[in-house]
Amino acid sequence: MVLKSSHRPTYIPNRISDPKYICILDTTLRDGEQSPGVTLTPEEKLDIARQLAKFGVDVIEAGFPAASESEAETVKLIAQEVGNATTEKEVGVHVPVIGCLARCTKKDIDIAWEAVKYAKYPRILMFIATSEIHMKYKLNMTKVEVLEKAKGMVQYAKSTLGCNDIQFCIEDATRSEKEFLYEIIGEVIKVGATTVGVGDTVSYNLPSEYGQLIADIRANTPAIEDVIISTHCHNDLGLATANTLMGASFGARQLEVMINGIGERAGNASLEEVVMAIKCKRELLDHLYTGINTRHMVMTSKMVEEHTGMKVQPHKAIVGANVFAHQSGIHQDGVLKNRSTYEIMCPEDIGLHRSNEFGLTLGKLSGSHALKVKLFELGYDYDGKELNDLFSRFKSLAETKKVITDDDLIALVSN
Numbered sequence: 026m027v028l029k030s031s032h033r034p035t036y037i038p039n040r041i042s043d044p045k046y047i048c049i050l051d052t053t054l055r056d057g058e059q060s061p062g063v064t065l066t067p068e069e070k071l072d073i074a075r076q077l078a079k080f081g082v083d084v085i086e087a088g089f090p091a092a093s094e095s096e097a098e099t100v101k102l103i104a105q106e107v108g109n110a111t112t113e114k115e116v117g118v119h120v121p122v123i124g125c126l127a128r129c130t131k132k133d134i135d136i137a138w139e140a141v142k143y144a145k146y147p148r149i150l151m152f153i154a155t156s157e158i159h160m161k162y163k164l165n166m167t168k169v170e171v172l173e174k175a176k177g178m179v180q181y182a183k184s185t186l187g188c189n190d191i192q193f194c195i196e197d198a199t200r201s202e203k204e205f206l207y208e209i210i211g212e213v214i215k216v217g218a219t220t221v222g223v224g225d226t227v228s229y230n231l232p233s234e235y236g237q238l239i240a241d242i243r244a245n246t247p248a249i250e251d252v253i254i255s256t257h258c259h260n261d262l263g264l265a266t267a268n269t270l271m272g273a274s275f276g277a278r279q280l281e282v283m284i285n286g287i288g289e290r291a292g293n294a295s296l297e298e299v300v301m302a303i304k305c306k307r308e309l310l311d312h313l314y315t316g317i318n319t320r321h322m323v324m325t326s327k328m329v330e331e332h333t334g335m336k337v338q339p340h341k342a343i344v345g346a347n348v349f350a351h352q353s354g355i356h357q358d359g360v361l362k363n364r365s366t367y368e369i370m371c372p373e374d375i376g377l378h379r380s381n382e383f384g385l386t387l388g389k390l391s392g393s394h395a396l397k398v399k400l401f402e403l404g405y406d407y408d409g410k411e412l413n414d415l416f417s418r419f420k421s422l423a424e425t426k427k428v429i430t431d432d433d434l435i436a437l438v439s440n
Contacts, residue, residue: 026261027219028148028205032224035321037398040141040396041389042221046314046316047273047278047279047280047313047314048084048280048299048315048437049081049084049252049279049280049282049299050082050085050281050282051080051086051281052280052282052283052288053082053284053287053329054070055126056281056288057284057287057293057329058070058294059230060287060289060292060333061289062287062335063287064331064335065333067098068111070087071106071107072089073329074107075106075107076328077121077325078107078119079318080318080321081317083316084121084122084124084148084279085103085107085108085122085123085124086124086125086150086281087099087104087123088100088103089125089126090129092223097139097140098140101140103144104123104140104144105144107123108121108141108143108144120146122146122148122190123141123146123148124141124148124149125137125150125188126151127149127150128151128152128153129152129153129175130207131178134149134182137151140352147190148188148191149192151194152194152222153174153175153194154197155195155201155206155209156196156200157183157196157202159197159200170203171209172209174198175209175213176213176215176216179193181256186393189217191218191220192219192255193218193220193222194221194224195209195210195224196226197223198223198224198238199223199225203241206242206294207245208307210242214247215248218252220252220253220254221255222255222281223255223256223272224257225256225259226257226259227259228260228264228265228291229264230268231262231264232264232270234270235268236272236274236275237275239254239256239272239275239276242254243276244277252265253279255280256268256279256281257293258272258293258294259292260288260291261289261291263291265286265294266286266302270302270310273310273313274310274311274367281294282295282299282300284296285297285337285341285344286333287333295342297322297326297342297344297375300322301319301343301375304374305370312347319375320376321376322343323375323376324376326344341369364402387399388428389420389424390417391429393412393416396412397412398436400415400434400438415438417435418437
């Protein structure tokens, strides 16, 4: 497949020709909606899907159609609108792959295909568990039965329904027997799978283990070079981003992520963390890159926060309110002299335009340099003895208040 000058694959049937390109699959609308307490209306899901397309997401997992008629209709709506360039103005814009989830049953797959087939690039993501504990206690199936079910359903989706883009997702892969993984992946590739998802479903792996698992699958699975390997990492141990990046380092070329890192239990790998880590550490990551327009990052984060009701904690990496805020006097002095002393990213790179130029937050640890700059922003120019006097009174006030506001500073000057 020939890539356009933007290096964005217009479709991902088997694997893209640029081995350094990382496909981003966003599953906010499916796995993200499984966060406890989150329910998205069809209008909200469509709104987020439109924004994800603008953001440059390669694959949007739009939902789980078998869950309800409303869900199936919403996936269909996203496939029809976001999954197509329908007007002259839209021709040439990025059209993402629209995918939806299905269990390995004909009923689920039929419903999924009926919902997603209207997209220009439709994908079915079917899943089954392969770990001993899941097969025994959840599925009540043997290895042979799981293998036959996987093969049969991939073949059904491809040959009977005519779906040419099938992602086979392995639930609880990191607690599965490796030899069985090699076997089942090899078999689904034979019958038409185009992407293989390796799920760290309960965040069982350390980064080194997950990277090694991806490497072992690449080394021991027949015809693995004909498909894309995808990561899907949960965050129960706080390692989802690290595991995802390690998966990319060892050959995964699709990364499954979510806006703000939401998802079941402790959430999933955060899109903003994964994408910005690849962007900031590209040389150490073998020059991998994505097609994400990072200037849409803050806007997308806020939209998901608003629609889901899941507030982003202030110290959340990349999009948290405190990321570009500096309260310590030492840090404030450094930033005032050169931003790169304490900022490894430019806020503009993620679409953040702050009114406070240097991100100064005044508190009891702030120094006189920060106070002087903050006062200047408010229209006051103090130095020498006057500044020292104001700083002394500021420190006394800061011992009693957690946050010093502009009004507090104006009151200090007035007094």
